[in-house]
Amino acid sequence: MNTGTALIAGGRTGLLGQALVHVMQQAGWTILAPGRDELDLFDLRQMENYIRINNVKLLANAVAFTGVDQAEDEQQEAYRLNRDLPAILGKVCRENNVRLLHYSTDYVFDGKKQTPYTTEDEPRPLSVYGNSKLAGEVVLMKKPWDGxxxxxxxxxxxxxKTNFVHKMISMAKTGKVLSVIHDQVGSPTCTLDLARYSMELVNKETSGLYHVVNKGQASWCELASESLICAGFSTGITPITSRDFPQKARRPAYSVLDAAKFTMVSGSQARPWVQALHDYVFKLQE
Ligand SMILES: NC(=O)c1ccc[n+]([C@@H]2O[C@H](COP(=O)([O-])OP(=O)(O)OC[C@H]3O[C@@H](n4cnc5c(N)ncnc54)[C@H](OP(=O)(O)O)[C@@H]3O)[C@@H](O)[C@H]2O)c1
Incomplete structure (x- = not known):
């Protein structure tokens, strides 16, 4: 499946959704990215009609409730978007022979490991966001199909769209001294790379669960420092602990993902996050 018509849920405004639109359009896909006002993703009948009329071959779901702290207060809405929507999209796609590309998160893990998490590791989320995203995976994987x-x-x-790196650079421009958490370590990943690597998996016609991230690991503090260096700032960053910066939702201290299965199936190595960051920040500066 190299091209055709794809519906990108979240493609109008989302951070990943817009990257998928960009990358897939370049790869020759015909893209549909209706906004909330144009298509009700929760309406099964409307979705079926839309898919049939437009001959949609692939649906990428980049819609989610992504406010990690906000989800602690808005549990119902978080589950509606992160569990109930995938269930609806899964049903529509399964019954209409449409490939479904669904996204989940490293926050399904509790961070107790000290080596990268594989797809075989047991998820144990610490937050409402993590739990609701895991519930979305489970609801889909309960009735898996080839697509x-x-x-x-x-x-x-x-x-x-704004994101952590963009925010750090914007704050540095104001001359503020930044304090950033150093005791949470993860896999910084560029959305454009994630979209490209996702397409490699789609083109292999593979199915199931994958971890897809740029290579390497960093703390938030290291990611912020490298971002500022790339953007030409010499402003220092003060490393702080998670205790110094209390947040409503608990986050894993270590959530680096192991992308070995992606490499094995696609035959590609994800590039290092530092390289992807340099490309992104240089373009941002232009
Ligand atoms: N961002 C990260 O660091 C990160 C990390 C790991 C995994 N992920 C996963 O990657 C995926 C994409 O994340 P993202 O950061 O790109 O998300 P995002 O920028 O917050 O975008 C979310 C999208 O969902 C749409 N949306 C929210 N509520 C909606 C509703 N009720 N009806 C219709 N659309 C709605 C938003 O539209 P509006 O603009 O109209 O609200 C937006 O287009 C998610 O599955 C997320 O869990 C993200």
Whole structure:
């Protein structure tokens, strides 16, 4: 499956959704990215009609409730978007022979490991966000089919929408001294790379659960420091602990993802996050 018509849920405004639109359009896909006002993703009948009329071959679900702290207070809405929506999209795709590309997160893990998490590791989320995203995976994997691809990724940065890296650079421009958490370590990942690597898996016609991230690991503090260096700032960053910066939701101290299964199936090595970051920040500066 190299091209055709794809529906990108979240493609109008989302950080990853817009990257998918960009990359897939370049790869020759015809893209549909209706906004909330144009298509009700929760309406099974409307979705079926839309898919049939437009001859949709692939649906990428980059819609989610992504406010990790906010989810602690808005549990019902988090589950509606992160569990109930995948269930609906899964049913529509399964019954209409449409490939479904669904995204999940490193926050399904509790961070107790000290080596990268594989797809075989047992998820144990610490937050409502993590639990609701895991519930979305479970609801899909309960009735798997050949066209179902679930991709966990992490710590996204990239063009089209503000993100952690963009925020750090914007704050540095104001001359503020930044204090950033150093005791949470993860896999920083560029949305454009994630979209490209996702397409490699789609083109292999594989299914199941994958971890897809850029290579390497960093703390939030290291990611912020490298971002500022790339952007030409010499401002220092003060490393702080998670205790110094209390947040409503608990986050894993270590959530690096092992992308070995992706490499084995696609034949590609994800490039290092530092390289992807340099490309992103240089373009941002232009
Ligand atoms: N960002 C990360 O660091 C990260 C890390 C790991 C995994 N992920 C996963 O990657 C995927 C994409 O994340 P993202 O960061 O790109 O998300 P995002 O930028 O927050 O975008 C979420 C998208 O969902 C849409 N949406 C939210 N509520 C909706 C509703 N009720 N009806 C219709 N659309 C709605 C938003 O539309 P509006 O703009 O109209 O609200 C937006 O297009 C998610 O599955 C997330 O769990 C993200």
């Amino acid at each position: 179902l691809l679930v991709i966990r990724s992490a710590w996204l940065f990239g063009p089209f």
